[in-house]
Amino acid sequence: MNRVGPGFFGTLGIPLLRGRDFTARDDSSGALVAVVSARLARALWPGADPLGRRIVWPDPWGEPRPAMTVVGVAADIRYLSLTDEPPLLLYVPMLQAYDARATVAVRSAGDGRAAVAAVARVVHELDPDLPVVAAHTMREQMAGTLWRQRTAAVWVSAFGVLAVLLAALGLYGVAAQGVEQRRREHSVRLALGASPRRITGNVVAEGLALAGAGLIVGIPAAVTAAAVVRATVAGATGAGAALPLGAALLLLAVTLVACALPARRASRANPADALRAE
Known part of the structure; x- marks a missing residue:
């Protein structure tokens, strides 16, 4: 399961094959929604339309989360390594599944390293006590897996x-x-x-x-x-x-x-x- 925010798929260039992206309205006050990867959709509902289906993500440390409604299907991606097969992925809105550990994805038009420094400055201005760790460009991230x-x-x-x-x-x-x-x-x-x-x-x-x-x-x-x-x-x-x-x-x-x-x-x-x- 991957907790993501609105605009995640567009920022990383992951095509949405069906349905919609998350929005700011998908918060704790709204209905629980999810986006599934194409491979997960084929595994759970082969030959059927996954949109509108209900899915439950079990929690090994507590009670199961309430059922979520599938609102989109994203293209398969390689997750941890370029050499691995695309995994079964479930995306949920970060506003509905908060986690203090967060990764910020930024798309830049120029030098990636310069964008990393700019993001670190903005984070420091928002909260000087909030550390920015493991900042990499996508090229560096991919090279590290190979x-x-x-x-x-x-x-x-x-x-x-x-x-x-x-x-x-x-x-x-x-x-x-x-x-x-x-x-x-x-x-x-x-x-x-x-x-x-x-x-x-x-x-x-x-x-x-x-x-x-x-x-x-x-x-x-x-x-x-x-x-x-x-x-x-x-x-x-x-x-x-x-x-x-x-x-x-x-x-x-x-x-x-x-x-x-x-x-x-x-x-x-x-x-x-x-x-x-x-």
């Missing part, structure tokens, strides 16, 4: 960068070894009249062909993995196709360098020395 996911994302990103570096080193090593193993073949080609540029071009083309085959498999896998992350991690938006394409271009550049340097060195070798070597 620290585990953010920490995991940092570590995953670090391991991703390390994996790219290791892949680049491994790619260079494999390309250099392949060129070295074909040194006699390249020497024969050079002795038969092949130009150094052609030798270098053939080696680079073969390396790019292998890299292209890997990217044909890797890019769809990366796009699929990104879609899974966006669907399962709250707040994850991803970078669309830019990130996989950037990684593909990086690996192609690494392949080009990894193949070109050994091939250029092999094409400049003396064919006679290479043919006489073991």
Whole structure:
């Protein structure tokens, strides 16, 4: 159960799907009313109109409260964390269910931190002895619920960068070894009249062909993995196709360098020395 005041739903941008919001007339002298979340409405009255229904909120420390009349249905929201499922929520007017602990929600058009300071000044002017604690912007509030996911994302990103570096080193090593193993073949080609540029071009083309085959498999896998992350991690938006394409271009550049340097060195070798070597 959440005790709220008039204008709560509009301030936090929670749509009212049916019925009305609370007003200043919903006080202790008026009829007891309530707003239910869409999920709670479906759970209590599946397929029926919840407006006008009566609901009782049990009190574990005393007598049950009198029945309240449902006057509105609010959209489902995530309450404590962006990663949790929307809970079953019952909203009651604060003027009909007083609680000394209160949270003030303020919508600002400018800097949120400046609005927090302005609200604290107003509260201090109203009552200098009334403390203002745990003041946060909505962005800070949401970020506080995602620290585990953010920490995991940092570590995953670090391991991703390390994996790219290791892949680049491994790619260079494999390309250099392949060129070295074909040194006699390249020497024969050079002795038969092949130009150094052609030798270098053939080696680079073969390396790019292998890299292209890997990217044909890797890019769809990366796009699929990104879609899974966006669907399962709250707040994850991803970078669309830019990130996989950037990684593909990086690996192609690494392949080009990894193949070109050994091939250029092999094409400049003396064919006679290479043919006489073991």
